Amino acid sequence: MMIRICFAVLYLLMPAVALAVQANVNLDYNPQKNTDNLIPFSAPLNSPEVRDDRTVTFRLRAPEAKSVRLAGVAVLTALGGSDRSTQFQKGDNGVWTLTVGPLEPDMYIYHFNVDGMQIADPSNTIAGFTAMPPYSQLVVHGDGPAYYDARDVPHGLVTRHVYQSGVTNGQRELYVYTPPGYDRQKSYPVLYLVGGSGDLPSNWVYDGRANFMMDNLLAEGKAVPMIIAIPNNQVIHRNHPQHAELTFDLFEQELRKHVIPLVESQYNVIKSPKGRALSGLSMGGRHTMFVGFRSLDLFGSFGVLSAGDTNCETSIATFLNDPDVNK
Amino acid sequence: MMIRICFAVLYLLMPAVALAVQANVNLDYNPQKNTDNLIPFSAPLNSPEVRDDRTVTFRLRAPEAKSVRLAGVAVLTALGGSDRSTQFQKGDNGVWTLTVGPLEPDMYIYHFNVDGMQIADPSNTIAGFTAMPPYSQLVVHGDGPAYYDARDVPHGLVTRHVYQSGVTNGQRELYVYTPPGYDRQKSYPVLYLVGGSGDLPSNWVYDGRANFMMDNLLAEGKAVPMIIAIPNNQVIHRNHPQHAELTFDLFEQELRKHVIPLVESQYNVIKSPKGRALSGLSMGGRHTMFVGFRSLDLFGSFGVLSAGDTNCETSIATFLNDPDVNK
Incomplete structure (x- = not known):
């Protein structure tokens, strides 16, 4: 009887926990934390991944590439402008990775530079549609929703x-x-x-x-x-x-x-x-x-x-x- | 006197002509025709370029790449599914090009596949922002605005x-x-x-x-x-x-x-x-x-x-x- 009640309580709690953070479902203030450890729909892998300590890991599967770098004025300024800190390392599986930070809480625009070709991150669903070629957005959270986030307040x-x-x-x-x-x-x-x-x-x-x-x-x-x-x-x-x-x-x-x-x-x-x-x-x-x-x-x-x-x-x-x- | 009048008439006509077709300025039905022969702001080159005969040229600057292909279910179906027709050719300047068509007038989603890496076209400003990684859009026009275009009618x-x-x-x-x-x-x-x-x-x-x-x-x-x-x-x-x-x-x-x-x-x-x-x-x-x-x-x-x-x-x-x- 006790076990049944526990299961029932767990069952009631589960949906709320599982649905707490979901990019593209809710207008989440922390969409790239990836609480569920799920790869975005149609993406090859997780990138960027933002941790609670505000370090960020970028990933790119590009087995034939010779060089992969992070690009973007604001994000490079935040990283102190060091060129070395923007070079990805290639793994045996053909996946290049770069971990940076901790970064100040903010929204950053970035690109990948693959052998001189500037592209949007092919795994990041948070992209910009403007009068320019598409770019990717990195959202680094503070301790909660910021002044620019969708909070539970009356909306215009x-x-x-x-x-x-x-x-x-x-x-x-x-x-x-x-x-x-x-x-x-x-x-x-x-x-x-x-x-x-x-x-x-x-x-x-x-x-x-x-x-x-x-x-x-x-x-x-x-x-x-x-x-x-x-x-x-x-x-x-x-x-x-x-x-x-x-x-x-x-x-x-x-x-x-x-x-x-x-x-x-x-x-x-x-x-x-x-x-x-x-x-x-x-x-x-x-x-x-x-x-x-x-x-x-x-x-x-x-x-x-x-x-x-x-x-x-x-x-x-x-x-x-x-x-x-x-x- | 005659010359002055001619100049005056030309001057009056010019702005209207110059502004006739402009992606991202107006909601143009034919945004990729590139009447002005201008490269989009922040883009490395023109891609895609759509001609009146509905042939389309894609371009990508990728001097180090070994293989560039066109990808995307709808656009490949429209091309008859031939794999050979999707291979770009590399020019001496490191720019890869592919000309396809004529295509049926429609809107198509596409990607580039660069050595196995699927990316949005880095020159195309008409991109999709969804719950998936960004993609590029190809707009092939018929003789005028289609049933889905912004026409000069009352708008909701x-x-x-x-x-x-x-x-x-x-x-x-x-x-x-x-x-x-x-x-x-x-x-x-x-x-x-x-x-x-x-x-x-x-x-x-x-x-x-x-x-x-x-x-x-x-x-x-x-x-x-x-x-x-x-x-x-x-x-x-x-x-x-x-x-x-x-x-x-x-x-x-x-x-x-x-x-x-x-x-x-x-x-x-x-x-x-x-x-x-x-x-x-x-x-x-x-x-x-x-x-x-x-x-x-x-x-x-x-x-x-x-x-x-x-x-x-x-x-x-x-x-x-x-x-x-x-x-």
């Missing part, structure tokens, strides 16, 4: 709109985050968020997790409810010879003719510069400077992130020297 | 919900398509759409383009407006040893406890089996059979696609022999 919605643009002559997409409890009777401020070269608007959701950051900030009372509108600021091929000259004018037109009118017709928002912010990173930071700063009739707040412009006194001299700017 | 919205599941003990996602002109005063039928092993709900949008198919069908008067709800039907790791026994019960619980209640509390829908359909492909087809057919209190319509069950008379005998099923 992310809605994808598709519209015809007369500026780029085609169908384009726009993502809009509405905060939890979005109320059609209120008027919200809008943050227009724009990406770097090679980013698509979906990357602010799947890679940048702007929606989860905002959910978490709102749950902690650290932000006011707002709409986040994420347009596609790729308005001309990044390798077009006239990219630098054309992109700012085209993106300004796209904002004025399509993006802002769409957001303001479909959401309850404050329709003045006080209620509109523009921010972005890298190319998006430059769009903020070179489109936003000359569109003070549209925007009242700005965030320039990693824009890589070291000569602002010259490049935006007109803006900086305009006494009306501070009005 | 796709909204991503995130919720806490007591069934899988974690945060999960659900995508909901609302048709163009969605009216909060009406009641819509709901199609619950579920994916195969390794599919995430986002793949019905980015790969399967269910939303654009519905937009196009509605524009042509070939469908009635409906909600499409796309839950994550990965409820247990696909390689879990008890996957087959556990998945049906878990997914039924997920539908009953979370998915249907969420949809019916946030959208105006018909709340009876007459208004609910369940359909899916591969594993999703089996979920339709083994969860849907035993849940006639929930669903009144079914679509079983490519479920790979050749012995239905045995596997769903109870359902087929139940005289109440046809009521």
Whole structure:
């Protein structure tokens, strides 16, 4: 009788334990820990494997390769830039391995370099789909979900709109985050968020997790409810010879003719510069400077992130020297 | 004077021409034609390149490789399954090339096989992000946008919900398509759409383009407006040893406890089996059979696609022999 009860209790506990951590089933904060010791579906082996001590093992089956290295700016910086620390060792079974770390808790982008060929990790299901070739993501956890993870807090919605643009002559997409409890009777401020070269608007959701950051900030009372509108600021091929000259004018037109009118017709928002912010990173930071700063009739707040412009006194001299700017 | 006018006309025409076809700028139906002859941002070279005659050239820079082949079930079937036709040839510059086709207009998934290592094409920006390692997509166009392309028709919205599941003990996602002109005063039928092993709900949008198919069908008067709800039907790791026994019960619980209640509390829908359909492909087809057919209190319509069950008379005998099923 006692044994039967124990079995019954075990049976009840088992599903909850077995299902605790599962990449691609839940939006797990620690998807590469591999609690179950199972190889991802369709993958040749486990890579990367992240341990509790934040060391990481990468694996690649490549019996004919002569050299395998880890590549990726952020992950190499985190490893101290030592070239030797990125060389994989080949095992007798044709599987190359590299163990690194401990690494600071963060999300890293990486590639493998196989005899000079840069590829996404063929075993890692957490990959990036952007306007660039695919890459792999390494998620190194701290002691629990981070500020960018999906926690058990009220979640806003992310809605994808598709519209015809007369500026780029085609169908384009726009993502809009509405905060939890979005109320059609209120008027919200809008943050227009724009990406770097090679980013698509979906990357602010799947890679940048702007929606989860905002959910978490709102749950902690650290932000006011707002709409986040994420347009596609790729308005001309990044390798077009006239990219630098054309992109700012085209993106300004796209904002004025399509993006802002769409957001303001479909959401309850404050329709003045006080209620509109523009921010972005890298190319998006430059769009903020070179489109936003000359569109003070549209925007009242700005965030320039990693824009890589070291000569602002010259490049935006007109803006900086305009006494009306501070009005 | 004549020359000046000509230049002025050219100048006015140029932007429209230059911007006509641009992968990752617009949602172009023909993204790999490469009208501009520009290499994608961060890619080593152009691959794949699709011509008007529907021949396709793949390229890979791999100077040390001994053998490069094209891999992927659908694309090899389209090529007639000839193994010789999938071998790349190496050029003096270390770039391997393969030209195939003409291919039937369609979307194909493919990999490169480099000395036995299966990888996504390192130059192709159109890649798949699923619960499987990344893959590459080949888009072969017909004479214009297809039934699955983003056309200049009214578009519905796709909204991503995130919720806490007591069934899988974690945060999960659900995508909901609302048709163009969605009216909060009406009641819509709901199609619950579920994916195969390794599919995430986002793949019905980015790969399967269910939303654009519905937009196009509605524009042509070939469908009635409906909600499409796309839950994550990965409820247990696909390689879990008890996957087959556990998945049906878990997914039924997920539908009953979370998915249907969420949809019916946030959208105006018909709340009876007459208004609910369940359909899916591969594993999703089996979920339709083994969860849907035993849940006639929930669903009144079914679509079983490519479920790979050749012995239905045995596997769903109870359902087929139940005289109440046809009521």
